Amino acid sequence: MSLTTYYTATSLDGFIADEHHSLEWLLRQDQDEAGPLNYDEFFARIGALVMGSATYEWVVRHENGTWPFQLPAWVMTSRDLPQVDGDVRFARGDVRAVHDEMTAAAGDKNLWIVGGGDLAGQFADTGLLDEIITYVAPVTLGRGAPLLPRRLDLRLEELAQNKAFACARYSVGPPRGSH
């Protein structure tokens, strides 16, 4: 059974990008790429990923029009976005159908929700978000794109420091109203 994980970095006050969709505040932080809860080990267990259109546009801009992922990727959008050269499938609406397709594509590997926060929330709303891994950067931003704009009960499973970052892994309880 695949795990569905929202793996992301955040400011201390709960934003994953500033109000201009900039990640400058994040990319300048010091981290040990082999340290706790690191991206490479996480990514090695991933078989499919999903992101919203703002994240997609940021990635394509950041990579100068190329696509960095070799895995099947879904991009949620209600618009007709330009296709990049890579395995990218555009989808819209209910995330349950996308989750089914991702699970089939991932085989025995896990699913990564890249962001943004509301998209992770859509998976949580339908009981399909299993865990959250966050790298908390030592900055506050005041405003920006929210980490996860929902009320959820979480359980802290793992906690560590990676140089500038506080790193935490949480499991997600059942959606509210289901117990």
Ligand SMILES: NC(=O)c1ccc[n+]([C@@H]2O[C@H](COP(=O)([O-])OP(=O)(O)OC[C@H]3O[C@@H](n4cnc5c(N)ncnc54)[C@H](OP(=O)(O)O)[C@@H]3O)[C@@H](O)[C@H]2O)c1
């Ligand atoms: N700190 C980090 O590690 C990290 C990680 C990921 C992302 N980011 C950044 O955080 C920001 C996130 O932006 P964001 O909060 O706007 O979130 P986003 O999820 O990237 O984009 C949101 C957009 O996706 C589309 N969408 C989402 N769900 C949909 C659905 N079910 N059906 C159809 N369309 C759907 C909608 O746009 P349209 O329908 O208009 O296309 C929506 O406005 C970006 O700047 C990104 O680069 C940071």
